[in-house]
Amino acid sequence: MAANVAENELNFLPSIYEGIKSIEKDSHDMNQKLTDLKSQFQKARECVDKLPGVQYSKEEQLKRIDILRKQLISKQELLQKYRNLTNFDLET
Template sequence: MEAIEQNGSIAAPTNLTVDDVDVDFLPLIYDIIRSVERDPHDSTQKTRESQDISQKILELHKKFDEARAQIGRLPGVEYSKEEQLKKLETFRKQLQLKKDLLRKYREMCTFEIPK
């Protein structure tokens, strides 16, 4: 996805990581459950509590939608499981080749320079 700045130019997409995705739903869920468990006896208070619960549920749905949008922007999500596994195997092979090259260079003879 491309990010568009206010002046109309295209900005570089931001690199989003898993740690940046906001998936902290438990406080909202806890508030909803606590609100449902309360049983006010006054009908006007019941109406107000019902509206508060509805508002909290809407906030939770909004938070779910935001999380879905953020997850959709994570790098690599566009690949299927098979493609991801194929890339992982390729990267593992590259890592092993680089490790082998490093080991080879370390074991090479070093030449002493006369002073």
């Protein structure tokens, strides 16, 4: 992820499982597990907020991708033209 979060920090299933297991045992333990899970969800929200481009709508993101693709194709074409020039053409 962009925020360099360890993969296991965003793995919610073990926390959910531990929370369900603790329901059978102790309500205090369950409250602690739920607090831990809420903390993990908050970290996930912060990571998502730091991702580049999330401030744009889907349409704006697609438009930006299209512009970048066109720029890439144009630059690839220019690079290919440059590679196809002979040494004589480069000197003039």
